[in-house]
Amino acid sequence: AQSVSQHNHHVILSEAASLELGCNYSYGGTVNLFWYVQYPGQHLQLLLKYFSGDPLVKGIKGFEAEFIKSKFSFNLRKPSVQWSDTAEYFCAVNAWRGSTLGRLYFGRGTQLTVWP
Amino acid sequence: DGGITQSPKYLFRKEGQNVTLSCEQNLNHDAMYWYRQDPGQGLRLIYYSQIVNDFQKGDIAEGYSVSREKKESFPLTVTSAQKNPTAFYLCASSHPPLGGSYEQYFGPGTRLTVT
Numbered sequence: 066a067q068s069v070s071q072h073n074h075h076v077i078l079s080e081a082a083s084l085e086l087g088c089n090y091s092y093g094g095t096v097n098l099f100w101y102v103q104y105p106g107q108h109l110q111l112l113l114k115y116f117s118g119d120p121l122v123k124g125i126k127g128f129e130a131e132f133i134k135s136k137f138s139f140n141l142r143k144p145s146v147q148w149s150d151t152a153e154y155f156c157a158v159n160a161w162r163g164s165t166l167g168r169l170y171f172g173r174g175t176q177l178t179v180w181p
Numbered sequence: 182d183g184g185i186t187q188s189p190k191y192l193f194r195k196e197g198q199n200v201t202l203s204c205e206q207n208l209n210h211d212a213m214y215w216y217r218q219d220p221g222q223g224l225r226l227i228y229y230s231q232i233v234n235d236f237q238k239g240d241i242a243e244g245y246s247v248s249r250e251k252k253e254s255f256p257l258t259v260t261s262a263q264k265n266p267t268a269f270y271l272c273a274s275s276h277p278p279l280g281g282s283y284e285q286y287f288g289p290g291t292r293l294t295v296t
Contacts, residue, residue, distance in 0.1 A: 074221065097283055109224075109271065109287040155223060159283060168239070169285060171216075173223035 067092045069158050071172035078146050079180050086141040086175050088156030095161040098139040099169070100130055104152045112154070115139065126150070148181045184208065185288035187272050192293045194266075202257045202291045204272035213255035214273040214285065217241060224271065230255055259293065266295045 068091045078084060090096065100112040113124025120132040130141045139156060156172040185206045194200045206213065212231045216224040226239030230249040244263025249255055255274075259266045269292050273285040 071223075099284065101287075108289050109273075111284050111286075114284055168226065168229060169214075169283075171224040173221060 067158060067160060067167075067170045069156055069170050069172040071154075071156050071175050073175045074173070075176045075178070077178045077180070080148055081145050082179075084141070084143040084146045084150070084177070086154055086156075086177070088139045088141065088172060089137050090139070090156075090158040090170075091137065092158065092160040093137075097159050097161075098130070098132055099157040100124065100128070100139075100141050101155045101157060101171075102152050103155070103174075109155070112141070146177070146179050148179050150177060151179045152177060185272055185274055185286060187270075187288040187291050189291060190289065192291055194293070194295050196295055197261045198295075199258055199260050200266075200293065200295075202259065202270055202272075202293070204255045204257065204288060206253055206255075206272075206274045206286075206288075208274055208286060209252070210274035210276055210286070211252070212275045213249070214275075215239075215245070215247065215255070215257045216271045216273065218269040218271055218290070227257065227270075259295075266293060268293060 070089045072087045098115040101109050102112045103109045113122050115122045115132045123129045128143050132139050153174045153176050155174045157169050159169045160167050188203045214229040215227040225241050227245050228247040230236035233252050236247050236249050246258045271290045272288040275285045
């Protein structure tokens with residue numbers, strides 16, 4: 066089975082600091098990669114996704130992520146965080162096996178707290 | 182307004198009782214999923230269904246059951262056999278993978294407390 070590792074369980078930053086959240090996965094084939102965000106009291110929603118093409122993908126609210134195939138990584142970044150970015154962030158992966166796309170696997174999540 | 186609805190938002194039950202959580206979607210998605218979210222454990226897949234009248238076990242199916250009689254509905258029953266049922270339950274849906282598109286859309290969740 067695949068696994069998804071998010072190494073940072075809780076990150077605390079001050080506003081305007083830069084953010085990088087790590088995500089590594091275990092599957093060696095073709096993958097689709099996602100970052101989801103869960104703001105306090107809100108639905109889990111898609112932040113950004115990678116299917117193919119440019120490994121640097123941009124999402125909502127100024128977030129971006131870079132797919133590095135050789136490192137099996139899909140780290141999330143934001144140059145300057147805001148208090149409103151306080152949320153839990155989940156990395157997720159699914160893998161193609163031939164012409165079949167498998168189910169989604171989620172990491173354990175990273176709680177980001179931004180102090181004003 | 183398209184989306185996924187889960188009801189109720191909060192649910193309380195006594196130990197030993199079965200309880201059914203509702204999930205409805207009007208996105209015309211074929212695939213639906215149930216996840217359990219516990220602090221520090223991320224989302225764990227309980228059951229999923231890629232088409233009506235068919236479903237598969239996820240990673241933690243023991244103590245749960247589902248049905249998929251209609252495309253828009255995927256109810257989850259938490260049975261008395263589930264040893265630790267208190268959790269936040271999330272329902273999701275997606276189109277089947279076509280041309281690489283496979284993002285999942287999530288409902289607001291149901292917080293179940295069993296005492």
